[in-house]
Amino acid sequence: MDFELLKNCKLCPVECGADRTKGAGACGVSSPRIAKYYLHPFEEPCISFSKGSGTVFFTGCNLQCVFCQNYELSRAKRGKEVNAEELIRIFQDLETAGADNISLVTASHLVPYLVEAFKLYRPKIPVVWNSSGYEKVSTLQLIDPYVDIYLPDLKFYSPTLSKRYTGREDYFEVASKALLFMAKKPLRQTAEGKLLSGIVVRHLVMPLGVSDSKTLLRWLKTHMPETAKISLMSQYTPYGESDKYPELTRKVTAREYEAVLKEAFALGFEDRLFAQDRSSSGENYIPTWDF
Ligand code: SF4
Numbered sequence: 001m002d003f004e005l006l007k008n009c010k011l012c013p014v015e016c017g018a019d020r021t022k023g024a025g026a027c028g029v030s031s032p033r034i035a036k037y038y039l040h041p042f043e044e045p046c047i048s049f050s051k052g053s054g055t056v057f058f059t060g061c062n063l064q065c066v067f068c069q070n071y072e073l074s075r076a077k078r079g080k081e082v083n084a085e086e087l088i089r090i091f092q093d094l095e096t097a098g099a100d101n102i103s104l105v106t107a108s109h110l111v112p113y114l115v116e117a118f119k120l121y122r123p124k125i126p127v128v129w130n131s132s133g134y135e136k137v138s139t140l141q142l143i144d145p146y147v148d149i150y151l152p153d154l155k156f157y158s159p160t161l162s163k164r165y166t167g168r169e170d171y172f173e174v175a176s177k178a179l180l181f182m183a184k185k186p187l188r189q190t191a192e193g194k195l196l197s198g199i200v201v202r203h204l205v206m207p208l209g210v211s212d213s214k215t216l217l218r219w220l221k222t223h224m225p226e227t228a229k230i231s232l233m234s235q236y237t238p239y240g241e242s243d244k245y246p247e248l249t250r251k252v253t254a255r256e257y258e259a260v261l262k263e264a265f266a267l268g269f270e271d272r273l274f275a276q277d278r279s280s281s282g283e284n285y286i287p288t289w290d291f
Contacts (some may be wrong), residue, residue: 001116006030011139012062012109013174027109029060033079035072035289037090039099044231044274046195047101047128047151054099054125056090057287058107063134065155065166067248069286071240074106080291084113088121095125100194101149103128108135111143118146126196129182133175134168140181150182150199157215161206164245180223187227200229200274204236205260208247213260221267231274232257232264239286 005011006020018025039052047053057070059079072078082090091102102123107114108131118127126148133152154175156162162171179201187198201220205213213232220230234257242248264273 002112005112011111011136013134013136013168013170014062024060025109027060027062028074028077029109031081032083032087032107032110032113033059033077033081033291034090035059035070035079035291036287037094037290038287039094039097040103040287043103043151044200044229046189046193046229046274047103047149047200049100049192049194051098051100053101053103053128054091054094054097055103055105055130056087056094056107057105057289058110060109061106061132062109063132063166063168063171065132066241066245067165067236067238068240069235069237070106072289075240078289078291084117084120087114087117091117091121091123095123099125101126101128103130103151105130106132108132108139108143111139115142115146122146133178134166134171135174135178137177137181140178144181148185148197149195150185151202152179152182152199153202153204154179154216154220155204156212157219158212161209161212165206165248176219176223183224183228195229198227198229199224200231202231202233204233205252205257206236206248207250207252207256209252210256210259214263217260217263217267217269221269226272229272229274230264230269232260232276234276237286 009018016026020030024030035057037056040055041052043053059073061074068074128149129147130151159169163169188196
């Protein structure tokens with residue numbers, strides 16, 4: 001493994017410079033820990049497809065969203081340590097269980113460790129990179145040879161909003177560059193609609209966020225290829241520290257979500273759009289953690 005990358009860590013846009021051979025950086029972990037792995041049935045249909053997406057939830061995150069639905073992992077650092085051999089065993093367990101792919105959730109702070117594992121073992125099913133979008137292109141280039149499908153968030157356009165909710169004013173500036181890189185992955189899918197390669201961009205509609213969502217959709221229309229799929233999520237649920245932000249203490253209304261959907265249709269996304277039932281919001285849809 002390339003320990004040099006970890007000694008003065010600048011793997012992510014936070015560039016905190018921690019020596020992760022000695023301890024954790026601002027993302028909260030020095031080395032991989034996981035809180036759960038299982039066949040996830042509720043991702044987009046092209047991802048969960050038939051038996052489910054073999055989802056691996058990693059501990060720690062470089063983006064500290066105040067409303068994070070995986071708060072126990074991203075902030076409270078829940079999870080058990082795993083080395084390369086244990087990670088490989090997890091990939092193999094998921095393949096044996098019939099997973100349609102291996103989905104790595106929020107792992108950009110762990111890229112050197114994942115490259116080490118993939119050099120030893122390449123899953124025979126597609127690998128999904130499920131991320132916040134707040135990533136450096138130079139780090140994505142290291143993991144790109146092992147990734148088939150990009151599943152990034154695109155959270156905020158407004159620097160004011162991203163600063164308020166994540167502490168990062170440059171979220172869009174960074175994420176937009178990351179998405180332009182990810183969008184180079186060619187689209188491949190089976191006749192039945194299972195995604196084998198490509199990009200699905202997720203956007204979570206926020207309370208009072210309609211205007212920002214519409215701006216992001218217009219950016220996606222202009223800058224993403226026609227092969228990019230768009231997933232508009234309505235599942236925002238007050239969680240984590242959201243009670244400190246009055247506007248975040250409620251779910252997204254039907255009117256807000258429909259206004260964003262209407263814009264997506266007006267922009268011509270309907271053939272490559274995943275919409276979400278508003279009943280998907282609620283803590284019942286947050287996984288229970290195993291470790
Ligand atoms: S990946 Fe973690 S340790 Fe490295 S720069 Fe980002 S926050 Fe700091």
